[in-house]
Amino acid sequence: MSLRSQLFLLQLAIVLVIVAVAGSTAVTMQRLQIREQYEDRMVGVAQSVAQLPSVVEAFDQADPSATIQPIADLIRQSTGVTYVVVTDRHGIRYSHPNPELIGEPVSTDPSIPLSGETFVGTQTGTLGKSWRVKVPIYNTDGGIIGTASVGTLESELDADLYEDLPRLLAWLIVAALVGSAGAIWISRLVWRRIYRLEPEQIASLLETRDAMIHGISEGMVAVDANHRIALLNDEAKRLLALDDAATGRLVEDVMEPALARLLTDPADTDETVLSGERVLLARTSDALVDGRRVGRVMILRDRTELYQLLTDLDGERDVTQALRAQAHEFANRMHTISGLLELGRTEQAVDFISRSGHGGSLVSGSIAPGIQDPDAASLLMTKSTIAAEKGITLSIDDTSTLEPDGTTDVVTVLGILIDNAMEAVTGSGRPDGQVAVHLDTADDAVRITVSDNGPGIATEDMDDIFSSGYSTKDGGHTGTRGFGLALVDRITRRRSGQVVVDDSELGGAEFTVWLAPSLIDAPRSTLQVP
Numbered sequence: 080m081s082l083r084s085q086l087f088l089l090q091l092a093i094v095l096v097i098v099a100v101a102g103s104t105a106v107t108m109q110r111l112q113i114r115e116q117y118e119d120r121m122v123g124v125a126q127s128v129a130q131l132p133s134v135v136e137a138f139d140q141a142d143p144s145a146t147i148q149p150i151a152d153l154i155r156q157s158t159g160v161t162y163v164v165v166t167d168r169h170g171i172r173y174s175h176p177n178p179e180l181i182g183e184p185v186s187t188d189p190s191i192p193l194s195g196e197t198f199v200g201t202q203t204g205t206l207g208k209s210w211r212v213k214v215p216i217y218n219t220d221g222g223i224i225g226t227a228s229v230g231t232l233e234s235e236l237d238a239d240l241y242e243d244l245p246r247l248l249a250w251l252i253v254a255a256l257v258g259s260a261g262a263i264w265i266s267r268l269v270w271r272r273i274y275r276l277e278p279e280q281i282a283s284l285l286e287t288r289d290a291m292i293h294g295i296s297e298g299m300v301a302v303d304a305n306h307r308i309a310l311l312n313d314e315a316k317r318l319l320a321l322d323d324a325a326t327g328r329l330v331e332d333v334m335e336p337a338l339a340r341l342l343t344d345p346a347d348t349d350e351t352v353l354s355g356e357r358v359l360l361a362r363t364s365d366a367l368v369d370g371r372r373v374g375r376v377m378i379l380r381d382r383t384e385l386y387q388l389l390t391d392l393d394g395e396r397d398v399t400q401a402l403r404a405q406a407h408e409f410a411n412r413m414h415t416i417s418g419l420l421e422l423g424r425t426e427q428a429v430d431f432i433s434r435s436g437h438g439g440s441l442v443s444g445s446i447a448p449g450i451q452d453p454d455a456a457s458l459l460m461t462k463s464t465i466a467a468e469k470g471i472t473l474s475i476d477d478t479s480t481l482e483p484d485g486t487t488d489v490v491t492v493l494g495i496l497i498d499n500a501m502e503a504v505t506g507s508g509r510p511d512g513q514v515a516v517h518l519d520t521a522d523d524a525v526r527i528t529v530s531d532n533g534p535g536i537a538t539e540d541m542d543d544i545f546s547s548g549y550s551t552k553d554g555g556h557t558g559t560r561g562f563g564l565a566l567v568d569r570i571t572r573r574r575s576g577q578v579v580v581d582d583s584e585l586g587g588a589e590f591t592v593w594l595a596p597s598l599i600d601a602p603r604s605t606l607q608v609p
Contacts, residue, residue, distance in 0.1 A: 082277055086266040094258030102251045113239050114210060118199060121212040121229040124158050129216040129227040134165065138224050144181050147173040161235065162206060164228040168193060180205060192226040201233065208233045298379030301366060302342050306330050309374060318379050319354055342375050351382065358382045449480035450518060454490045462497050471504055471512035479518040488570050488594060489525055495563040496529035496590050503533030503587060513585050523596035530583035567592065
């Protein structure tokens, strides 16, 4: 069997199984829905009959069935149920679709409605197997004087179900046809993408290719568009002193710079290069597939015997010159830094180091000394830099304290709240954006307060901001945003804590989070709205 046929049959089998499962599920759901609809109708009818004053008063008459039977028949015909049966406390019928059974005891157990409860279920009676509801009938004093039973034959429920089956079956057939068409299209697409070859033919081509590539006397190296090694034949491994582990790695990581440059440079070249102590002639060119560049190929020939007089002096000379230039540049920078320090211009020295790409001060101010958690301190320093770049003033209360928590919960909550605050301030368009942070540790419990001068939180959003996927920025639930505060809420619940949202003194919103020391499940966080 061809690969194309196998793909089609496998996909067709999957489609048919899915359609069959979906059809069975749909039928089951439709059956349940029909039964629920009938149950709601029968419960309403039974309760209406049980509460009719004329029915209740008829129980005190000499012949209750004379009054109850016409009422029951009228209700049965108008509601479409199979029967409406009213009985006394002893189960004697006062109404029945078959008048001959009036005055006879019921064929099923009436004890459940006589105990004051409602019975819903399937039972077999004089009319056959039916889905029925039984409710108690109370007199004016609250005592149970009888029962009202309303039912529909199971055959009628099945008839309603069978009435909808042709339409459902038609949809399933359409789905199966569409899935089959998709399976045909996918199998043809895969078949064309593998050049209309069968797996055996592909395997044969690969075997032939490997035999040719590894059998030639020249080394061959192929890299993909990302400069990762895709192919190394045996001669290339020998010439370059590489093994199979080099495949898949960047050429810069496993080859000498000269060879790596040839494979990353887009120009076609023929150069003599050194690889270790070997002199190699390297010829590089682009690898093309259907006219599209997919990588580079390098052919290596060993020319060591032709260049016995060549040594590594040139390479060593180049390295020496590079090191000399680097040392000269480094000395110039050190002289500049030394001069700035001698002039007492430490800030300019830090700025010069930062501009030189070798570091610098991360923030202009210092983090509160009471924050002993290194992760939180690092986070606050980073957020301060980001806020400064956005023109936002991120202030950290000098009285803040935070002991090492031993978890990432504090950092996660703090980072989310600060990011949300900065987003709110940035979105408001205010030129004087402010975000304030206060941390407090008491008895191993942590309190985190983050406030801003943004637009605040609208009243209509208060009940939804902790819902997963809800974002005030995108106007409701979205699949791409709105998970930050939901994560805060879940962490808080796990830590037996609380989240409070209030108006900020800065003019925006203020979030206060308490994280208890115990890592146990707790009720949902309390959301307090001012």
